[in-house]
Amino acid sequence: MSDGPPAPRFAASVEGLMxxxxxxxxxxxxxxxxxxxxxxxxxxxxxxxxxPGCGKTEIAKALAAASGAELIRLxxxxxxxxxxxxxxWDYPRQLLSIRxxxxxxxxxxxxxxxxxxxxxxxxxxxxxxxxxxxxxxxxLIDELxxxxxxxxxxxxxxxxxxxxxxPEIGTIRAKQIPVVILTSNRTRELGDAIKRxxxxxxxGYPTVEKEVEILRRRLPDLPAQFAGEIASFVQRLRGEExxxxxxxxxxxxDWANALLALGEETLRPPTVAETLxxxxxxxxxxxxxxxxxxxxxxxxx
Amino acid sequence: MSGEATPFPAGQRILAxxxxxxxxxxxxxxxxxxxxxxxxGHALQNLSVLDRDAFRDACRVTLAKSPADLGRLDRVFxxxxxxxxxxxxxxxxxxxxxxxxxxxxxxxxxxPPPRARPPPEEVARExxxxxxxxxxxxxxxxxxxxxxxxxxxxRSGARRFRRTTATLxxxxxxxxxxxxxxxxxxxxxxLRTGGEWVELARRDRAxxxxxxxxxxxxxxxxxxxxxxxxxxxxxxxxxxxRTRVFAFGHEIEEITSLFRGESYxxxxxxxxxxxxxxxxxxxxxxxxxxxxxxxxxxVRPTTTVLLVSDGWDLGETFDLTGQLEHLRRxxxxxxxxxxxAADPGFRPETAALKAALPYLDLLTSPVxxxxxxxxxxxxxxxxxxx
Numbered sequence: 001m002s003d004g005p006p007a008p009r010f011a012a013s014v015e016g017l018m019x020x021x022x023x024x025x026x027x028x029x030x031x032x033x034x035x036x037x038x039x040x041x042x043x044x045x046x047x048x049x050x051x052p053g054c055g056k057t058e059i060a061k062a063l064a065a066a067s068g069a070e071l072i073r074l075x076x077x078x079x080x081x082x083x084x085x086x087x088x089w090d091y092p093r094q095l096l097s098i099r100x101x102x103x104x105x106x107x108x109x110x111x112x113x114x115x116x117x118x119x120x121x122x123x124x125x126x127x128x129x130x131x132x133x134x135x136x137x138x139x140l141i142d143e144l145x146x147x148x149x150x151x152x153x154x155x156x157x158x159x160x161x162x163x164x165x166x167p168e169i170g171t172i173r174a175k176q177i178p179v180v181i182l183t184s185n186r187t188r189e190l191g192d193a194i195k196r197x198x199x200x201x202x203x204g205y206p207t208v209e210k211e212v213e214i215l216r217r218r219l220p221d222l223p224a225q226f227a228g229e230i231a232s233f234v235q236r237l238r239g240e241e242x243x244x245x246x247x248x249x250x251x252x253x254d255w256a257n258a259l260l261a262l263g264e265e266t267l268r269p270p271t272v273a274e275t276l277x278x279x280x281x282x283x284x285x286x287x288x289x290x291x292x293x294x295x296x297x298x299x300x301x
Numbered sequence: 302m303s304g305e306a307t308p309f310p311a312g313q314r315i316l317a318x319x320x321x322x323x324x325x326x327x328x329x330x331x332x333x334x335x336x337x338x339x340x341x342g343h344a345l346q347n348l349s350v351l352d353r354d355a356f357r358d359a360c361r362v363t364l365a366k367s368p369a370d371l372g373r374l375d376r377v378f379x380x381x382x383x384x385x386x387x388x389x390x391x392x393x394x395x396x397x398x399x400x401x402x403x404x405x406x407x408x409x410x411x412x413p414p415p416r417a418r419p420p421p422e423e424v425a426r427e428x429x430x431x432x433x434x435x436x437x438x439x440x441x442x443x444x445x446x447x448x449x450x451x452x453x454x455x456r457s458g459a460r461r462f463r464r465t466t467a468t469l470x471x472x473x474x475x476x477x478x479x480x481x482x483x484x485x486x487x488x489x490x491x492l493r494t495g496g497e498w499v500e501l502a503r504r505d506r507a508x509x510x511x512x513x514x515x516x517x518x519x520x521x522x523x524x525x526x527x528x529x530x531x532x533x534x535x536x537x538x539x540x541x542x543r544t545r546v547f548a549f550g551h552e553i554e555e556i557t558s559l560f561r562g563e564s565y566x567x568x569x570x571x572x573x574x575x576x577x578x579x580x581x582x583x584x585x586x587x588x589x590x591x592x593x594x595x596x597x598x599x600v601r602p603t604t605t606v607l608l609v610s611d612g613w614d615l616g617e618t619f620d621l622t623g624q625l626e627h628l629r630r631x632x633x634x635x636x637x638x639x640x641x642a643a644d645p646g647f648r649p650e651t652a653a654l655k656a657a658l659p660y661l662d663l664l665t666s667p668v669x670x671x672x673x674x675x676x677x678x679x680x681x682x683x684x685x686x687x
Contacts, residue, residue, distance in 0.1 A: 014348075014355070034348070034358035041347045042340065049368070052598065079470045079506050083481070091482060095498070148510075149542060150472070186368075187598050188512075188543055189557055195366040196334055202368050241590060244597060244627060284627070 011040050011067075025217045026055070026062035027210060035201035036063065045159050045180035047144075047195065050203030053248020056183040060140035063179065069135040072178070074124035076147035082154055086164060088121045089114075115168035125158050128178040138179045144194075145184040152194045159197050206249060208235045214249055215256055222256055229267050230256050236297050237279065237289075244282040254278045269295050315350065322381050326364060329373045332558075337364050353382070369555070444569055447532040452565075455533055458670050459540035463511045468603035468633055469543065471509025480505030512603040513537060513544040514632070516592065518610035520550035520583035526640035526667070530609055531572065533638070533667050535565055537607070545599055549588035551615075555596070583613060585653055586620035593627060600631040609638045614653035621653055625660040634662040642666035 011017040017040075018033045028036075036059065039046035048056045064071035074085055094114040101110050122130065124139065131137035141155070158164060162174035182198060184190060206214065211231040215222055222230075230252065238246045247255075255278040264271055273290050280286045289297075319341070323333050340363040348355040357378055365371045474483070486502035515534055519527070538544045538560040545557045559571050600606065606628060614621065628635060637657060641647050643666035649658060658664070 030354065031358050031361065034355060035362040038344050038347065038359065038362055042343050044340065091484070148469070185598055186596075187601060189367075189545065192332070192366075192561065196336055199340065199362045200366050200370075201362055202371055241594065242623075244593065244631075284630075 011037055013037075020066040021059070021062050024062040024065045026058060027206075027214045027217055028059070029210070032059070032201060032203065035199060039181070039199050040179060042199070043177045045182055045198045047182045047184065047190070047198035047200050048203060049184045049186050049200070051205055051246070051248055052185050053250035054203045054205060055249060056203055057140065057142055060138055060142075060181040060183075063181070064138040067135050067138070067179075069179070070131060070133060070137040071140060072124050072128045072131070072137055073140045073142060076141065076143045076145075076151070078146060078148060080147045080151050083123070085123050085151070086125045086154070086158070087123055087166060090119045090121050094119050117169060120166070120169070126164055126172065128180075129158070129162055129164055129172060129174045131178055132175050136176050136179050138181065141180065141182040143185060144182050144190060145187045149191060152191050156193055156197065159194075205238055205246070208232055211235070211249065211252060215252065218253055219256055219260065221260060223265065226259075226265060226267075227256070230259070233267060233272070233297060234279065236300060240289075240293075240297075242288075243280070244285050245280070247279040247281075251279050251281070267298055269298055272298060322360075322377070323364070325377050325381055326374060329377055331364065331370045331373050331377075332366070333364050356382075367558075444531065444572065445528050446566065446569065447528055451529075452532060452536065455536040455670070456540065459533075459536045462537070462670075463541050464509075466511040466513070466605045466634065467508045468605075469508060469510040469512055470506030473507045473509060474504045475507040477503050477505035479503055510543060511541045511605060512601065512633075513541045513607060514599060514604050515544060515546045515607045515609060516553075516589070517546060517548050517556075518550065518583055518585070518608075519548045520613075522583065522611055522613045523640065526611075529667050530638075530640065531569065532565075533670065534609070535560060535568055545596075547592060547596070549583075549585070549592075551582055551584045551587065553588040553591050582615045583610065584616040585610060585612075585614045586616040586624050589624035589628065590620070593624065597631075600628065602631070602633055604632045606632045606635045607638060608635060608657075610653075611640055612637075612649070612651040612654035612657070614651070616653075618652045618656045622656050625657055629660040635660055636663045636665065637661050638665055638667055638670060640667055643668045 011020065014030065014033050014037045017037050018028055018030070021028050021033070021036075035046060035048075038044075048059065050056055060073075061071060063069075097114050097119070098110055101113065105113070128137050128139035144152070144155075159180060162177050163171055165171045182194075208228075208231045211234065212224075212227045215227040215231060216224065219227075234247055234252045234255070237243070255275060258275050258278050259267075259271065262271060262275070273294050276290050276294065277286055280289060319338075323338055326333050341359060344359040344363050345356070348359050350356055357375075360378060361371055361374060365374050476483070476486075480503045483502040483504035486504070487498055487500075490500060490502055491498045515537065517530065517534055523530070534546060538546060538557070544560075545555065546560060547553055548556050556572070560568055625635070637654070639647075639649075639654070642664060649655060649664065654664075
């Protein structure tokens with residue numbers, strides 16, 4: 001374990017953190033910055049929930065880039081278990097080693113050899129705990145809601161003590177506590193126990209002003225007025241009642257990028273209809289809006 | 302010592318106020334644990350207490366654990382930290398002792414009094430007051446425990462239901478063409494080839510768990526069946542861990558947290574106070590639309606949707622068809638539990654039910670539910686299996 005919280009050189013204050021993330025082209029509001037700042041200072045995991053495509057994963061990337069830390073990502077999925085997230089023995093190499101040394105070594109020697117760190121496959125959680133660089137690594141546990149509840153149980157132990165016990169080797173303790181960011185799209189509710197161990201924040205859809213700023217920051221070639229048009233259109237689209245899937249910021253960026261690539265300088269109904277698939281990812285939404293509603297949305301103030 | 306108040310140090314005063322704030326949040330249903338309070342204390346050491354926005358942000362980050370909590374916290378924060386009345390003075394302590402904050406303080410000075418929890422013996426008689434609806438009278442919902450025998454039937458039915466609708470991997474392993482290496486079977490196979498491991502056997506997790514979404518109609522017309530349906534929903538939530546429960550009438554809200562780790566009686570109690578505004582008419586299509594808008598990502602190809610309603614709907618049938626069509630595309634299967642479906646003369650003749658039938662995999666009653674899922678054929682489209 002670390003001896004007291006190390007002074008993070010990029011986050012002496014909330015303002016300092018905002019500046020550091022801003023230099024990575026990540027537009028952050030004060031509330032979210034405070035959450036990240038406190039996660040760094042209190043050395044507690046930060047659970048970020050929110051709409052898909054609104055910058056939950058990006059914040060971990062920006063934080064790692066801003067602090068010069070290693071980003072270790074664990075993408076969650078159904079069936080994720082300790083062998084894929086923590087560690088696993090390299091069975092084929094162990095078998096090979098047994099065959100190679102079965103004549104010239106004793107059983108005890110072989111056993112001691114194959115259960116050494118040389119045969120240990122380190123998965124993201126263990127790598128984050130072992131991180132020994134000058135800066136605390138950033139561990140991103142992405143889309144935790146996709147993993148099973150049993151996996152949350154495994155995380156509880158790791159996130160509480162920041163240590164892992166490998167029965168054959170012993171306990172591996174973190175030399176420095178990693179910055180842990182967990183994200184969830186709320187497809188299921190996470191357990192109380194995991195929430196209790198985390199600080200919490202929620203990222204919703206941005207305001208039109210913030211979305212324009214994101215567009216301008218990410219796509220410097222995009223004229224300000226065009227960025228405003230794009231952001232306003234996407235905001236109106238998000239306000240539609242019957243959409244199955246509302247576009248996130250990631251979709252807005254993709255769409256703006258596509259419009260730039262097509263050489264557009266203003267929103268025109270035919271181009272919008274042709275490129276609407278970058279914003280709407282549901283077949284029925286696409287059909288409904290492409291045929292009938294694009295014109296109305298473009299015309300509305 | 303006389304009854305006069307001793308001077309109350311500033312730090313203690315702030316602590317007392319923060320404690321009052323935490324109490325107030327708990328009364329509003331935000332589950333604030335001791336560790337969250339400690340986190341807030343640590344957070345405030347790193348931020349200025351005098352900066353109201355920073356203080357609010359620190360409270361949001363450390364005390365809230367869901368978007369609903371954030372909404373409640375903001376409301377309570379504005380109410381509590383603006384209406385500061387006189388500082389609570391601790392009871393007179395012995396001379397020389399430091400005053401300690403009062404332990405049983407409920408709510409802030411100037412804040413509205415907390416809602417009193419009814420005594421347990423009155424729970425069964427408690428009624429849910431209806432929220433105003435222009436189209437239907439607001440009537441109460443009698444909530445009483447169902448007999449143990451029936452609970453047992455529901456439990457066994459729920460277990461069968463979980464098995465039949467399992468779409469997610471559980472703990473058990475089974476043979477699979479791809480997956481992790483099954484060392485035991487590989488070793489046994491090796492015996493056929495003189496101990497050489499020629500072929501690696503593979504294994505994968507067997508599908509044992511279900512992914513369930515319950516949309517429960519708590520409108521006025523369902524009042525006679527509330528106890529029965531509550532028992533069913535409670536048992537399902539306890540049996541199928543990945544279950545989310547939403548209550549709807551003319552609005553929809555998530556009530557999953559009510560069922561988390563609590564006993565049947567306690568949940569009954571909680572539900573009675575939580576749904577005090579339920580009642581009035583049903584607008585199924587509108588509520589499904591709201592659900593899709595705010596919780597759409599909950600429905601996945603692995604999800605079984607359980608729609609618990611009598612089908613008495615005030616909305617447009619066309620809208621309902623559109624919503625169900627969408628749900629049909631997104632979910633694995635849709636089961637409609639209708640409390641009247643067990644009646645011998647039952648026919649799905651309400652406009653909503655007629656419109657919904659093409660999209661259903663199963664239409665059943667609460668009573669028929671355990672039996673319906675005992676049928677081997679209930680995996681596929683089965684209608685009117687009540």
